[in-house]
Amino acid sequence: MTGLRIELRRSTALWAGLVVLVAGTGMLWLVTSENARWKGNSTSALLEFRVPLAYVWALVVGLAVFQGMRDSRARVTELFTATSRPGWVRLGTLATAVAGVVAVAGALLCAGLVVKVALGGGFVSIGFLPLMLTVVLALASSVLLGLAIGRLLPHPLTVPVALVATFMVATSAARALESRSPDDEISRLALLTPVLDPPSSDLVTTSTSVDLGQGVWFAGLGVAAFLLLASRTWAGRLAALVPAALAGVLAVSILPVKLSDVLVTDSIAGELVCDGPVCVSRAHADALPAAAAVGEEVLAKLAVLPGAPTEVREDTSAMAHLSAPQRSSRTVYVPAQGYPRVLEMPPGQMRLEMLAGAGVPTCSTPYALDSRDAIVRYLTAGYFNGGLTQLASDSYLWNSSRMRAELDSAWQALRGQSEREQLNRVAKAREMLLACEDSESILATLAAR
Incomplete structure (x- = not known):
């Protein structure tokens, strides 16, 4: 213990721990906004920390390299080699001090994020x-x-x-993990770094295979690094690389190859809690009372349609930001992603969002610009609402004079029909949306004169 106290005082251990705490907190504050989703769930908070970790990681490695050069800078390498005390004991004390302080600092920073989520009323679980x-x-x-x-x-x-x-490796790994489709293949080697893109939702986490693969790799790398640190011969140094090689091969065999297998729905935060026919995720349970009241009203309005839906569910899909939303003839899905979030809207706007598409979401991928699809959503919501009203999720169309004129024209064409014909057209549009038919055809069905 005496040697450990000396190393804590004379090495860069405490400085390295301070760098982790200060740089990690500062970078997290810089790269996230006040409305960042990670504040709603402890799991997504730690995923968000993987973004500034690229900078912290590089600084920590730089300080450790500087500390490793201490004997050479002091010109005492030969002196310590000649002592009777085994070199690995002294180096082990140094490694314990620096790595231990950095590990504790990292754990404290993670724990601080969890506490912040808890104090902010967010969802906290062992995930x-x-x-x-x-x-x-x-x-x-x-x-x-x-x-x-x-x-x-x-x-x-x-x-x-x-x-x-180290910084270049981290940023290159982040770019290698970028994807436009859940089925896109990613580089497994990129997952051998601790860096990940920020979560798109507060309902996602890394899969078990990612956690296990990264745990195996970093554990093997740590063993190999310590053996390399303590070895005095070239043969010993070459042998020290074996644990890292074995861990790397094993980790790559465990790590997934598709993005949809990297990020998955948090099984705890994404578990559904229900009030009658309306269910939301456990992380968003505080929105259930309002959602239940609105959802039952929406189901009552949609009951006039043939094969009307009978339940409302929050869409907790991890890949909802890259793929078309879930759809079902019996379920009205409420998106968990996107801005503004539906469950955070006032009751009137929440009701319009659920009624849009006659309870069926768009077939387009998120952020796709399809004006006809947007008009279909406005027309169907307006039909059940009794008039056109702005959808909070698509203010662009409402505020565009050209698009607004096209919407008004289509609305007049729909309202110019008999009540029976209007219902038939909306019911047909719902069937076409369930089948993901072309939005131009759906609009033509609704607005035919």
Whole structure:
């Protein structure tokens, strides 16, 4: 313990821990907005931390490399080699001090995020624990690797090169994980870094295969780095690489290849809680009373349609930001993603969003610009509402004079029909939406003169 206290006082251990806390907090504050989704769930909060972790990771590695060069800078390498005390004992004390402090700082930062979510009224569950363990393992193993690199390559350029290289690896991995479709293949090697894109929802988390694969990799990397740090011969240093190689092969075999297998719905936060025929996720249970009242009203209005829906469900799909929403003839799905979020809208706007499309969501992928599809949503919502009213999810069409004129014309064409014909047209449009037919054809069905 005496040696550990000395290393804590004389090494960069405490400074490295301070860097993790200060840089991590500062970067998280800089890269996220006041309305960031991560504040609603402890799991998504730790996923959000993976974004600034790229910067923190690089700084930690740079400090560890600098610390690893201490013996060389003091010109005592040969002196310590000649002592009777095993070198791995002294180096182990140093590694324990620096890696331990950084690991504790990482754990404290993660715990602070969870506390912030809890104090803000967000949803907290044990689902954040695997994500926190990954962060702690990644930081600790990176410290050990940095110490080993600094001891083996005591050159003035080693620190800046290591820092820049780590940051480049992190940013390259983030780009490699970008995808436009849930079925797109991603680089498994990119998952060998602790960096991930920010979550699109507060209902997603990493899959078990990602947590397990990254845990195996960082644990193996930490073992290899310590052996490399303590080895005195080239044969020992080559042998020290074996745990990292084995861990890398095993991790790559475990890690998924598709984005839809990387991010999945949080089984705890995404569990449905119900009030009659209306269900929302457990993380959004505070919105259930309002959603239940509006949902039952919506189901009553849609009951005039043939094969009318009988339930309202929040769409908790993890990949909803990249694919067309779920649809069902018996279910009205409420999107959990997008802005503004439907469950946070006033009752009147929430009702319009559920009625749009006669209870069927658009067939377009999110953020796709399809003016005809938007007009269909306005017409169907207006039919059940008794008049056109702005949809909070699509203010662009409402505020565009050209698009508004086209909407008004289509509305007049629909309202110019008999009540029976209007109902038939809306029912037909609903069938076409369920089958994802062309939006131009659906609009023609509704607005035919």
